Amino acid sequence: MSQFDVVVIGAGPGGYIAAIRAAQLGFKTVCIDAGVNKAGDAPALGGTCLNVGCIPSKALLQSSEHFHAAQHDFAEHGITVGSVKFNAAKMIERKDAIVTKLTGGIKFLFQKNKVESLFGKGSLKGRNGDLWQVEVDDKGNKSVVEAKHVIIATGSVPRPLPLIDIDNVNVLDNEGALNLTAVPKKLGVIGSGVIGLEMGSVWNRLGSEVTILEALPTFLAAADQQIAKEAFKVFTKEQGLAIELGVKINEIKSTKKNVSVSYEVGGETKTETFDKLIVSIGRIPNTEGLNAEAVGLEKDERGFIKVDDECRTNLPNVWAIGDVVRGPMLAHKASDEGVAVAERIAGQKPHLDFNNIPFVIYTDPEIAWVGKTEEQLKAEGVEYKKGTSGFAANGRALGLGKAKGTVKVLACAKTDRILGIHMIGPIVSELVAEGVMSLEFSASSEDIARIVHAHPTLSEVLHEAALAVDKRALHG
Numbered sequence: 001m002s003q004f005d006v007v008v009i010g011a012g013p014g015g016y017i018a019a020i021r022a023a024q025l026g027f028k029t030v031c032i033d034a035g036v037n038k039a040g041d042a043p044a045l046g047g048t049c050l051n052v053g054c055i056p057s058k059a060l061l062q063s064s065e066h067f068h069a070a071q072h073d074f075a076e077h078g079i080t081v082g083s084v085k086f087n088a089a090k091m092i093e094r095k096d097a098i099v100t101k102l103t104g105g106i107k108f109l110f111q112k113n114k115v116e117s118l119f120g121k122g123s124l125k126g127r128n129g130d131l132w133q134v135e136v137d138d139k140g141n142k143s144v145v146e147a148k149h150v151i152i153a154t155g156s157v158p159r160p161l162p163l164i165d166i167d168n169v170n171v172l173d174n175e176g177a178l179n180l181t182a183v184p185k186k187l188g189v190i191g192s193g194v195i196g197l198e199m200g201s202v203w204n205r206l207g208s209e210v211t212i213l214e215a216l217p218t219f220l221a222a223a224d225q226q227i228a229k230e231a232f233k234v235f236t237k238e239q240g241l242a243i244e245l246g247v248k249i250n251e252i253k254s255t256k257k258n259v260s261v262s263y264e265v266g267g268e269t270k271t272e273t274f275d276k277l278i279v280s281i282g283r284i285p286n287t288e289g290l291n292a293e294a295v296g297l298e299k300d301e302r303g304f305i306k307v308d309d310e311c312r313t314n315l316p317n318v319w320a321i322g323d324v325v326r327g328p329m330l331a332h333k334a335s336d337e338g339v340a341v342a343e344r345i346a347g348q349k350p351h352l353d354f355n356n357i358p359f360v361i362y363t364d365p366e367i368a369w370v371g372k373t374e375e376q377l378k379a380e381g382v383e384y385k386k387g388t389s390g391f392a393a394n395g396r397a398l399g400l401g402k403a404k405g406t407v408k409v410l411a412c413a414k415t416d417r418i419l420g421i422h423m424i425g426p427i428v429s430e431l432v433a434e435g436v437m438s439l440e441f442s443a444s445s446e447d448i449a450r451i452v453h454a455h456p457t458l459s460e461v462l463h464e465a466a467l468a469v470d471k472r473a474l475h476g
């Protein structure tokens with residue numbers, strides 16, 4: 001029986017990073033993963049993120065943005081392209097090539113760092129003295145590995161909607177939504193969260209008539225509401241996404257030809273028929289097949305593996321990270337927990353501040369934030385001051401043809417310490433990094449105001465927003 005210092009179950013961004021860091025720290029490490037490629041005929045490392053999440057969705061967002069720009073934006077640059085044609089199969093092929101490149105890259109990183117990689121389903125069998133035994137089931141071919149430490153990183157799966165089964169033909173989850181090879185004329189989306197907005201944007205830009213049905217009365221309830229309201233206006237008024245809030249879905253009927261959805265909204269009952277329907281109503285932790293109950297691994301009432309602030313479970317030397325534990329379901333959160341756990345096993349004292357995790361929605365304009373929203377500060381009774389600045393007169397944004405959006409800096413009224421930074425605008429996914437750094441180093445708004453920002457850049461809008469906190473914006 002093979003013995004290791006650390007066994008990691010799951011090779012998503014949580015697990016593969018934890019395994020690499022553990023190996024770098026000198027631990028004999030094995031990573032067990034059951035993920036397969038799109039064809040289902042070979043193992044594929046990288047989990048949800050690389051195979052059916054972050055990476056493929058961003059590839060499609062870029063392709064659809066180019067198509068849209070060629071049709072609508074090139075003319076103002078004096079570029080005439082004639083009739084623009086679109087080949088959905090080619091777009092999917094490009095996306096698949098990016099996925100294959102990156103999943104193959106993890107295989108290489110495992111070899112480079114001497115992480116042993118095993119294909120199969122991992123489950124906790126029990127203890128042999130100080131060691132944990134983990135069974136690896138490769139399609140019925142079973143083996144057992146032993147290790148002192150186990151890191152569980154089994155991720156999440158789409159939350160099912162009791163009203164309808166996902167067949168990934170007409171009713172799609174994220175996997176199906178990423179693999180449509182023709183543009184549906186009418187596309188329905190249930191849930192206006194991150195997947196709903198990103199995938200809704202992709203197919204909307206490619207020509208689908210998109211309707212998003214959201215249960216909550218508030219759009220993007222977790223985001224700062226000033227930014228959310230601006231986003232809602234752009235998506236609905238300028239981009240033509242139909243977003244219905246406060247919806248109750250009553251019935252969904254799927255036939256070979258289409259899907260009809262009956263729902264109530266504002267006291268009215270409506271029925272819409274779609275060519276395809278995406279169900280994106282959140283994700284749930286994946287603990288299936290781990291044998292958690294038999295070994296006494298505790299879960300919370302929502303099915304997440306219970307962990308403390310340092311990712312320790314109730315079992316000795318069993319850790320859990322990423323989507324399968326509390327906190328935002330984000331790849332960078334999973335990876336940073338993975339690094340921290342490997343370093344804790346090595347006796348180090350890593351630090352991960354959950355208040356400083358950035359959120360990004362890759363729509364156009366993009367939405368990004370870090371720290372507290374105005375709504376949270378009000379609810380907590382924190383006195384704050386704010387500064388805002390827009391992209392409308394920013395030279396770089398105008399050059400890009402994307403002069404739309406706002407940056408808002410929220411700072412403590414007494415100390416000026418930055419409490420939150422919220423943005424909607426061009427490529428703010430990159431701009432938010434300065435915000436994360438500011439919060440991590442407990443910067444004041446004056447610190448950002450006094451830092452030199454290159455000209456002409458989008459970052460000047462953050463600079464102006466910081467100046468505006470002290471009512472001394474230069475271009476406001």
Ligand code: FAD
Pocket residue numbers: 009010011012013014015032033034035036045046047048049050052053054055057120121122123153154155156174195286288289290321322323324329330331332333334
């Ligand atoms: P996962 O990535 O889910 O990986 C878990 C792995 O464990 C999988 O490979 C699975 O096969 C394997 N596994 C499960 N059970 C077992 C078992 N018993 N034995 C062996 N292996 C097992 N996040 C962002 O930060 N940015 C984004 O832009 C973003 N976009 C997204 C877009 C979509 C469409 C989706 C669905 C998600 C997106 N996310 C994004 C979320 C991100 O993908 C997840 O937060 C991240 O993948 C979680 O990482 P993880 O390692 O915890 O789990």
Ligand code: NAI
Pocket residue numbers: 161190191192193194195196198213214215216247249280281282283328329330359360361362
């Ligand atoms: P989500 O939690 O972002 O949004 C789900 C939405 O569905 C919510 O607004 C919720 O109110 C709504 N909803 C729930 N039940 C409903 C019902 N019965 N009828 C109508 N609406 C209903 O989840 P989503 O979009 O499925 O994404 C899953 C996770 O993946 C996200 O939480 C996020 O962590 C991650 N993700 C991150 C991305 C990023 O960082 N850019 C991109 C895509 C996904």
